[in-house]
Amino acid sequence: MVLTPGISRRVFSWMNRVLLLGGVLAGCGGPLExxxxxxxxxxxxxxxxxxxxxxxxxxxxxxxxxGAYQAAAGFEHFRAAGAxxxxxxxxxxxxxxxxxxxxxxxxxxxxxxxxxxGHSSGVTGQSSNWDASCDSVSCPNVSLDGRSLAMKLDTLxxxxxxxxxxxxxxxxxxxxLDDSDTKQRIVNGFVGWLQAQVRPETRSIYLAxxxxxxxxxxxxxxxxxxNTALDGINIYVSSFDGVCRNSQDELGTFxxxxxxxxxxxxxxxxxxxxxxxxxxxRRDRLHIFHVVGGQEVAPATxxxxxxxxxxxxxxxxxxxxxxxxxxxxxxxxKHKEIGNPYTEPGASEQAQVVSETIDAHLTWLDARIP
Numbered sequence: 001m002v003l004t005p006g007i008s009r010r011v012f013s014w015m016n017r018v019l020l021l022g023g024v025l026a027g028c029g030g031p032l033e034x035x036x037x038x039x040x041x042x043x044x045x046x047x048x049x050x051x052x053x054x055x056x057x058x059x060x061x062x063x064x065x066x067g068a069y070q071a072a073a074g075f076e077h078f079r080a081a082g083a084x085x086x087x088x089x090x091x092x093x094x095x096x097x098x099x100x101x102x103x104x105x106x107x108x109x110x111x112x113x114x115x116x117x118g119h120s121s122g123v124t125g126q127s128s129n130w131d132a133s134c135d136s137v138s139c140p141n142v143s144l145d146g147r148s149l150a151m152k153l154d155t156l157x158x159x160x161x162x163x164x165x166x167x168x169x170x171x172x173x174x175x176x177l178d179d180s181d182t183k184q185r186i187v188n189g190f191v192g193w194l195q196a197q198v199r200p201e202t203r204s205i206y207l208a209x210x211x212x213x214x215x216x217x218x219x220x221x222x223x224x225x226x227n228t229a230l231d232g233i234n235i236y237v238s239s240f241d242g243v244c245r246n247s248q249d250e251l252g253t254f255x256x257x258x259x260x261x262x263x264x265x266x267x268x269x270x271x272x273x274x275x276x277x278x279x280x281x282r283r284d285r286l287h288i289f290h291v292v293g294g295q296e297v298a299p300a301t302x303x304x305x306x307x308x309x310x311x312x313x314x315x316x317x318x319x320x321x322x323x324x325x326x327x328x329x330x331x332x333x334k335h336k337e338i339g340n341p342y343t344e345p346g347a348s349e350q351a352q353v354v355s356e357t358i359d360a361h362l363t364w365l366d367a368r369i370p
Contacts, residue, residue, distance in 0.1 A: 046351070046354065046355070046359055047152050047156065047358075047359050047362050048152070048155060048156075049146040049147045049151065049152060049155070050146045050147075050148075050150075050151030050152050050153075050154050050155035050156075051146050051151065051154075051155065052125075052143060052144060052145060052146040052151065053096065053125075053143075053144045053146075053151065053154075054141055054142065054143050054144070055094040055096045055142050055144060055168065056094060056138055056139065056140050056141075056142070057092040057093060057094040057130075057134075057138060057139040057142045057168075057170045058072050058075070058092065058093060058094070058095075058137070058138045058139075059072060059088075059089055059090075059091065059092050059136075059137060059138060060072055060075035060078040060079075060088050060091045060092075060093060060189070060193075061075070061078065061079055061085050061088035061089050061091075062089070062136055062137040062138070063089070063136040063137070069085035069088075069089065074095075074193075075093070075193060077189055077192030077193040077196060078091065078186075078189035078190075078192075078193060079189075080189070080192065081185045081186070081188035081189035081192060082185045082188075083182060083185040083186050083189060084182075087173055087182060087186070088173075088189070089136075090171055090173040091169075091171060091172060091173045091186070092131070092134070092138075092139055092169075092170045092171045093167055093168065093169050093170065094142055094167065094168045094170060095165070095166070095167045096144075096150075096166045096167065096168055097161055097164060097165060097166040098165055099161075099162050099163060099164070099165065101162070101163050101199070101201060102163065102164070102165045102197060102198070102199045102201065102202050103159075103160075103163040103164065103201050103202060103203055103204070104159040104163065104164040104165070104202070104203065104204040104205070104206065105164070105165045105167075105194065105197050105198070105202060105204070105205045105206070106150075106153070106159055106164055106165065106166045106167070106205075106206045106208075107167045107168075107169065107194065107205075107206070107207050107208075107217070107220075108123050108124050108149065108150050108167075108168050108169065108207075108208040108209065108213075109123070109124070109168075109169035109172050109174075109207075109208070109209035109210075109213030109214075109216050109217060110123060110124045110126060110168075110169065110170055110171065110172075110209075110210065110213050111209075111210045111211030111212050111213050111214075111243075111339055112172075112174070112175055112176060112211060112212040112213075113131075113171050120145075120340050120342075120343050121148070121210060121213075121339060121340055122145075122147070122148055122149065122210070122240075122339060122340035122341050122342055122343075122357070122358055123148060123149045123150065123208055123209060123210045123213065123238075123240060123339070123358075124144065124148060124149075124150050124168045124169070124170060125143075125144035125145040125146070125147075125148030125149075125150050125151050125168075126142055126143070126144060126145075126168070126170050127143060127145070128343075130142050130143070130170055131170070131171070139170070142170060144168070145342065147342050147354075147358075148342075148358075149208060149238070149358050149361065149362070150166070150168060150208075152358065152362060153362065153365075154166065156362070158365070158366065158369055159204065159206065159369075165197050169209075169213065169216075172186070172190075172212070172213060172216050173186065174186050174187075174212050174213075174215070174216045175212070176212055176243065176245055176303060177245075180248050180250070183248075183250070187216070187219050187220065187223065188223075190216070190220055191220060191223045191224065194220065194224065195224070195227070195230075198230065198233070202233055203232070203233060203234065203370075204233065204234045204235075204236065204369065205224065205230075205233055205234070205235045205236070206236045206237075206238075206365070207220055207221055207235070207236070207237045207238070208237070208238035208239075208240075208361070209238075209239060209240070209242065210239075210240035210241060210242070210338065210339040210340075211240070211241060211242065211243050211297070211335065211339055212242075212243055213240075213242075214239035214240055214241060214242020214243065214290070214305070215239075215242045215243055215244040215250065215251060215306070217237055217238075217239065217242075218237060218239055218242055218244070218251055218288070218306075219250075219251060221235055221237045221280075221286070221288065222251075222279060222280060225280060225282050225283070225285075225286050226282060231284065231285070232285075233285065234285045234287065234369075235285060235286050235287070236287045236288075236365060236368065236369070237286075237287065237288040237289070238289055238361045238364075238365070239288070239289070239290040239291070240291055240338050240339055240357060240361075241291065241292055241293050241294070241295075241305040241335050241338040241339065242290060242292075242305055242306055243297060243303060243304065243305050243306070244272070244274070244306050245303075246272040246302070247302075251274055251279060251306055252274040252275055252276070252278060252279045253272040253273065253274045253306050254272065254273060254274070255272070256272070256273040256313075256314045257270040257271065257272060257273070257304075258270055258271050258272075258273050258294075258307045258309060258314050258315060258316070258317065258318040259294075259316060259317040259318065260292070260293060260294045260317075260318065260330050260332070261317050261318055261319060261330055262330050262331065262332045263293075263294070263332060264332055267295070268296070269293055269294040269295050269296075269332075270294045270304065270307075270318075271292050271294040271304055271305045271306055271307035271318070272304060272305070272306050272307065273306075273307060273308075273309055273314035274306050274307070274308060274309075275308070275309070276288075276308040276326055277308075277323075280325075280326075283325045286325050287325060287368050288325065288326045288327070289326075289327045289328075289329075289360075289361055289364045289365075290306075290307075290308070290326075290327070290328045290329075291328075291329050291331055291338060291356070291357055291360060291361070292305045292306070292307055292328060292329070292330055292331070293305065293330070293331050293332065293333050293334065293335060293337075293338050294307070294330075295334050295335045297335050304335075305335075307328065308321060308326060308328055309321075310323070318330055327364065329356070329360065331356050331357070333345065333353050333356070333357070337353050337357075338353075338357050341353035341354045341357050341358060342354070
């Protein structure tokens with residue numbers, strides 16, 4: 001079942017939550033349907049795909065005809081934040097929609113690009129070879145998959161086109177192994193650039209990212225929520241197995257692993273603990289949803305997602321969390337499957353992975369935006 005013109009998004013969301021969270025009663029006081037039946041219903045309730053789009057992804061710093069680095073128009077904040085031109089040259093962003101009226105700002109980030117393999121993103125919609133057309137200035141033909149979070153949200157119209165500024169970070173160059181100073185300068189560049197898009201009518205900012213992109217949007221949310229000038233703006237954050245570097249205390253992560261309670265048998269999925277309440281002391285109008293699997297991104301590296309915790313000390317095994325401003329759900333899926341449920345899982349599992357990642361975030365967002 002897909003969302004049709006005859007079903008409002010609120011009614012659809014209510015139906016979705018009934019099926020995903022509560023089941024369907026056979027009658028007053030009757031038994032819940034079987035797990036298999038509920039799973040089939042949940043998979044059938046999918047948000048409709050959007051239209052595929054082709055966008056231009058620009059470098060925030062490019063090389064001019066003489067080969068010298070130059071800040072791209074509209075991206076001057078990145079260079080002003082002090083990261084090296086060589087680092088900034090690899091940051092590429094597509095401003096898909098840039099209307100004059102901006103009631104909402106939407107920014108989505110793919111994960112870290114390690115190689116051409118597996119860099120397709122279910123969040124931004126880019127394919128694994130999205131950068132094949134890139135030159136020293138831009139990437140003129142980046143295709144966006146209509147099934148992605150970005151294109152589904154675009155079609156749903158919850159943040160209406162014509163009043164929503166939409167930017168897709170195809171490569172943030174916010175690399176896991178970079179030093180803390182470089183990362184902070186990149187974050188500062190993104191924050192300055194984002195704040196420059198705010199208009200008097202802006203009421204919502206939605207940030208979404210997977211893997212290292214998930215860590216990036218969490219850090220952007222930290223900085224934006226700390227800015228009292230933005231107190232009247234709702235900030236929504238979607239993290240898909242967001243990965244922060246625990247050896248640098250990034251996002252407050254440290255060397256205490258919280259085991260995934262639904263991890264597949266024989267695996268060691270888990271996430272680095274962080275006291276998110278301490279990381280976000282100002283939480284008014286802040287809404288975060290983190291879907292976490294915690295598979296080690298590369299064997300024997302210690303690179304894995306983060307997890308919040310509610311007790312005085314991190315538990316050995318996690319639970320799903322809902323603190324009002326912060327929600328966290330554990331899933332059994334691999335890191336790449338969470339980042340792109342359309343290319344990584346097997347065909348028999350794809351619908352369930354989509355339901356628990358992309359569509360779960362849409363259900364969460366639908367329940368919170370005005």
